[in-house]
Amino acid sequence: MSASDHAALSSQLSTPHVGGANVREVHDSFHGDLLEVSMGPHHPSTHGVFRMIVTLDGETIVKLKPVFGYLHRNHEKLGETVTYLGSMPYTDRLDYLSSMTNNWAYALAVEKLAGQAVPERAEYVRVILAELTRLLNHTCLAGFLMQDCGCSGTPLMYAFREREYILDLFESLSGSRMMCNYQRFGGCRVDPSADWLTGAQKLADRYGTFLDEFETLLTGNEIIIARTQGVGKLSPELAISAGVTGPMLRATGVNYDLRKVDAYGVYPRFDFRVPLGDHGDVYDRYMIRVLEMRESIKILQQALAGLPAGPIMDPKAKLRSFRPKAGEAYGRIEGPKGEIGFYLLSDGSPNPYRYRIRPPSFINLTVLEDMCLGHTVADAVIILGSVDIVLGEVDR
Amino acid sequence: MTAALILIAVFTLATAAVALSLRNLIHSALLLIASWFGIAAFYLWAGAEFVAFAQVLVYVGAVSMVVLFAVLLTRRSRADTVIARDSVERAISAVITGIAVFGVLVAAILKTSFARLSPAGVPPLQSGTGVSPVISAPTATVRDIGMQLMSAHAAALLIIGILLTVALLGAVVLAAQDAPESKQESP
């Protein structure tokens, strides 16, 4: 790659390149032919059935085209054919690592659409579950990211060990490990018992210790630092323009957390901080998530301490024959992966007329190519890992 | 023992001959490596242990790499590894030349009487007994080589050192003509 190419490349990487078309043809025959390699849909590191068509010059990526749709399960179409309630279990299967937040986002949108109130206790329980989900999601993400970096499973195993503890909580509350189907319009399905709350409290108390150990294993590790720092840099301008949200946006230094901005639920009552990165590289994305987990523990502690008594479900809420008034609503929350939003258009029938999901990881992938150009295959893998995608949500 | 020598010779020559006549360069290179092994085996047969291993280390371990890289780098793009057929006339003339040279050499070898050259005490060949794996020919332990190298041939060593350095500089400069840019790029 010649110097001018590199200059062009780096300028491309740093400017908020809005064109979208970023096909670069570099062909200098000394440097060899370009090799077009398909990574995915069956590839150990694409976290499912994602596919990237990378064009390589040696090992350097000169072009990267993501291919979607291998897990396109027609979620939105199905949402138009089932009732509002019937869509709830489907949202579990969107981002299947964080079904609780998906549930919440959907419930929030429907509550907006139907003007449904939510009792305070349910709001607290939602916060608790959302933060548990955040812990779960970020822990797993760190594990998967490290797997992509080439760890032989150890961080992932530790992550999943902790995940099991959270899943146990979810399971004993909602009945299912992953597909909780727990939130309802106007509250939650079951009231957490005192035992459950002690369990959650215990988990919140010891999660910090686990994070310490996890960080000792990873954060100071020279190899990981070398692998991740300066890799996959994203500028705040491009991040904003590309609609990047969540930890990935905050890693670029943009202070935008819907829990603060939209102040939905009872979040304003809690004292927590929003960690911000300065480089927008893979390391920042990883670290922001780790730091967010520590904040989540704080929120958990506060929410568990302040959980009010009262009904878990609004008595006026309807389960069957639920027909919101015609109209539309867009509700969004800060999911672990970013802004997860639901846009609902009701025509007064029991099924939504239009049921649209704003999937954070799908939109975060917009900048994948920009982040990967000029890096090597090995970097592309961890950059993808640091975006934190779940295909169920990307392809829906 | 002669049998071993003949075996080694046949192996070496065959691999070399095939290597030089193949059209697939990768196969050529790999076969040539096999032939280098044969040569190393010959050194071993002759009792030059150190050189034999040196041959393997340098040729098989390093020269082969350079050759393979060169092959991979200079294939015309997308085309197969198979290179174009060479002209037949050239081949024929080359073979004729080769055979002529070989004839001259063989004649010279056969004419010479080696009896007087042979050092006393070299058994013509050792067969059978299996008791004494001792070789009475000149041996060159590493220590001998070292002593030689550092005394009689110290000057040569230095010359080799200079040669290697120059070769290094030359080869790198030749092969990496866009080096100055790459230096700018490297952080």
Place this chain on the structure above:
Amino acid sequence: MDAHPYAFLALFAAVAVAFPLALLAVAQLWFRFFQPPKPSADKGAVYECGIAATGDSWIQFKAHYYLYAILFLIFDVEVLFLLPFAVTFTTLPVGALVAMLVFILLLAEGLVWAWHRGHLEWK
């Protein structure tokens, strides 16, 4: 029976080659008697993440690290000369030491030069 000092080595080499071949032969026996081959077009196709492979992989490869090969070759030879020297090190006169030092420094200079010119960077 030949008892050349390196005959054992030759035998060792022969066994070393025969060992994997023998194992493969055993596998072949199994297929001969029990498991008929099941070739198919897809099975014979190159794996590419489940996609039908496009393009050839035998391409002209960009290998800037060709330079490493050259460096390695030269240093390999250096090690070769280092060894006899090292073996005799304790018994050597000072002059020889100086000669060797010059030899090593010459080559080390090559390394420093390559480092300085950025040739040691992977591209």
Place this chain on the structure above:
Amino acid sequence: MFKRDPEDCPLSQEVTPPPPAVTEAERDELRRQGILLTSLQELYTWGNSHSVWPLNFGLACCAIEMIAASMAKFDIARFGSEVFRPSPRQADLLIVSGTVTKKMAPQVIRLWNQMPEPKYCIAMGACAISGGPFKQGYNVLKGIDRFIPVDIYIPGCPPRPEALLHGLVQLQKKIQGFKLTGPDAPRHLRDDQPCNCPVPEFGEHDLEPPANPEVWTAPPAIVRKD
């Protein structure tokens, strides 16, 4: 074929197929082949059943539970199956763990075809068996068994990791029942059974063909009133 324990499958019907009747000729044959073959068979089935290496292949939510099954709490390694091979060439088991979309189906089938024999397939989760909750979707394949033969079905959405382990044990039992020769021998040990599953093409509205008739035929119709 192994007999299914009624306790093993409390939800399912009594579906144990009667063992095929052994003819006199076959019995003679068996006697002739004798002890050597039997022990070879035992060794073969032992080796194959305890070294089932799955393909490192996840499709959707069920894949997470599959991963969880290989993690500390469930540890599929105890069965010798934690060696998740990334390349189909070294894998024995294809765990179809999740929704197979029509866009993905040709890839799954190609992967299956690229796995060397003997190979097994587990359809994990509702989606892999029948399309599951998403079966009404236009892009969802209604069960991977429309294209490739499935050995074990594990219903659930997602099945618990233990359910996957249970499925694996069932598979091991099935392998242990393999015969080396004769008409009961599994697919890969007989030369009259092809092992290639044609890969469907992407059509204008659907996959073409939408199912592989050699592998899948719908059972007798269930016709019901509305």
Place this chain on the structure above:
Amino acid sequence: MESPEQIRDRLLARFPGAEISVVTNPGIAAQHSLLLGAAHARAIAEFLRDDPTLKLDQCSNVTGIDWPEKEIVETKNISTPDPANPAAPPKVVEQKTKRLQLGFLEVVYHLYSITHRHGPVIFRLRTGNRTDQATVPSLTPVWRSCEFQEREAFDLFGITFDGHPDLRRILMWDEFKDHPMRRDYAEPDDYEWEPTPHGTVLEKTKAHYPPPPALVAAPTVLPAAPAAPVKGATP
């Protein structure tokens, strides 16, 4: 944040002649939106993004909606004053008008401002019809986040985005011809094995199960097998 009406007024001042109207949302959420004409959409989008008071720098959500052609029956109470007796209370006549609402495709954009932390501002673009004029200007050059979402709308709804740098199918395969999110999309028929069909699924299933003779006698709603051979037997 300004209300949609304020924004409309400001936009109209800035872009005289642009077609901008406010679409009210009858629902409880009351998230009203702006309807923009295609001609000025791109310029307006840029204005929304760059305007210092709005600074809608994030386009969060882009989605298509299909509005097929439909017959709308409007019932109007028309009070016709009795010409004979103007003093009398006007006679109320219920008048039904049938109107064919033309089908169109709509794209909805949800904008937020990260700088000012406000939003959403919602606007919509509409195509002329659902077949040959299914084009709206692409806003990918304004917000990069539209890139994939517009491709998705193209794929699933068949909305063409004018000026999109890379408008290809994104979720379905390239050979696919239909636009599955349209409401008149007929999905491929693969209902061979449906043990629990009911509702619409049953209708589809029936095509695959010609009534087997054994079940003909059974009281099902399926059409009975033709009795033609019997007739033929007794001439």
Place this chain on the structure above:
Amino acid sequence: MSLDPLPLCLLFSSALVCLGLIGALARSNTILVLLGIELMLNAANLNFIAFWRYGPVTSPATGVMFVMFSIAVAAAEAAVGLALIIAVYRHQKNIRLQEANRLKG
């Protein structure tokens, strides 16, 4: 005679040298030419060893020394030669010997 090792060795090496020669002359691919030359160098080394082993006794390790130096020279030659080939290739996209003489101009 035929069992004498020295003439056998010499025959071996002369055959090898001729092979290298034929290869170097007949092939037009520069890499192969270079490899032919390498073979010829190796053949020379064979002779050194053969004479050291069976020739008149001189200093104990001279032959071996020569071979070592020869290996070093050959390595240097290979490095430079192949680097040259690559340099030529970069300019001409071709490594056929006949076309390489354009370098002169």
Place this chain on the structure above:
Amino acid sequence: MTLPGPLTFLLQLPLSSAAGAADAFLERLPLVARDWVTSWLPEPWRWLVNSLLSIAIILSVFGLLFAYVTLAERKILGRIQNRPGPNRTPIPFTKLRFFGLAQPFADGVKSLTKEDVVPRGADHLLHFLAPVVLLAFSILTFAVIPYGRHLVPVELNAGVLYFFAAGAATELAVFMAGWASRNKYSLLAAMRALAQLISYELPLLLAWVPVVLVAGTLSTTEIVAAQAGWQFNVIPHWYVFTPWGAAGFAIFMIAALAESNRSPFDLPEAESELVAGHLTEYSGFKYALFFMAEYFGMIALSGMAITLFLGGWHAPSPYLEFIPSYVWFMGKLSALLLGFIWIRATFPRLRMDQLTRFAWKFLVPLALINLGNAAFWSLSFHWSGPFQILRWLISVLVVVGPFVLLGRKLSAGVAPRVYRYAV
């Protein structure tokens, strides 16, 4: 001294003064047993059978070791990851589970009966040869390692050089495998393998030159012999207990990790990047051969590290000498292999440029400096008293100084970061 040689040669070996009769018998047990087995053979055959027997013993011992290293790896990895690892595979024909000790054999049987697929477009010959060559050369490296006091298969004057010469050919096999498969991932892996192996061969070679320099020999047995004895009967005279030796050992082990494609240098088969790298198109027993060759290579390199730095088969303390030397060797081997596994369980993988940079800009200079260090150590062997301390000081400084400086340069620009918060 060759092991296949007749028994009389063994008796001429200088026996360690501490070795009593019984322990000498133990020491020679394998040889005595072997010779007893072949004693009935006519003399001309004895050599051949003896040799074949030795080779068979080596192969079976290391074959078994390979099998159990893989099992140990899976189990230890499991333990580190809070799970027990394979433990359910019964002994065939029985129902005894026995901690899953039969697991590797089940895998072996499986691999043996697994269909062998060669892609159509591949270079069939090279595709077939690659695993054979690789395994053959990894087996060859076993020839010169002294496994015990009297147990060295073949004693060569340039034994260490032989070892590395034989090892040098393995990289070719990896290249062959990757290139012959005609698979894109394999090709990338092949190129990576080439670059990686050429980068780490050099530090590997340079790391042990100091040993040669101090021991003054290239023969493995003599190097082991040179490490006999104890300082004050406590600290063994192993080279690893000198500053240059420790540095050399560290460099050697790092390079050995890379040479045997182990984590964190497992780039050619980097699963998350290149699927299975050069092995992507290998199935059935050819794949098993690769696997075996890799472990053989790892075992051989560990054996060589023991020989060069860890005093070979010497006992760590004079009071433990009654344990036969080969047991010590095996013990040290297991410890090193455990280290390999431990590292694999902990570290992520490097990137290619970091890998080569680490080799050329860190290990090679360090190894060169260490060479000088060893020279100094060797020249200052007669320093005593306070000078002894000075000698240690200088030597340690020469190791640590460059390590810190080069390390700092290597990790320039990357460091743990501090993050800010928005409230």
Place this chain on the structure above:
Amino acid sequence: MLGTGLLQGLGVTAKNFVGSFHDPARLTTIEYPEVKTKLPEAYRNFPFLVTENATDPMGTLRCVACQICEKECPPQCIYIEKSKDKKPDATGKPQLFPAVFAIDTSVCMSCQICVEVCPFEAIKMDQVYEIATTDRFSALLLNREQLAKSNAYYHEIHPTEAAEVDARLAAERKAAEEKAAAAAAAKAAAAVAKASPVAKPPLTA
């Protein structure tokens, strides 16, 4: 210094390795076929039909074939055919019953919506998960007989929930009886010649 982070990492893994031999928190494996996880009460896998009486499962199904669950089940995996005639239920009241009640477990997403919407507490979630099978078509389609499980079984797997349900049902029954009694009294009093109305249970649970 270079390497400290790596050493710390090695320390963590070593700690876990050693811990796996004595610390149960560091050897979390549940050795499945021998030991089984204790399932939480709430765990759900597939639905089953509650019968009042284990000896006569088909006769005492609580389900009255109202088909609400069939309609609400999101993936439509329930199939019900109403009976033609009525059978007395547990309280002796004549009720319709499902002539066919099939759930396709190869489709069911374990969402529990059928349970939530059933007004008669007739369908509940089972906890059996060891249902892997080699046979797709006949083994995964569960019919009425396979689905029916006794109330005692329900109490076994979901004790708390079942107790609540029983209490609620008892209360409802009592209310119904009282109402019926009141109605009968009223009938007797007013002597209205009409069949007593069937008490309709409330729709929402």
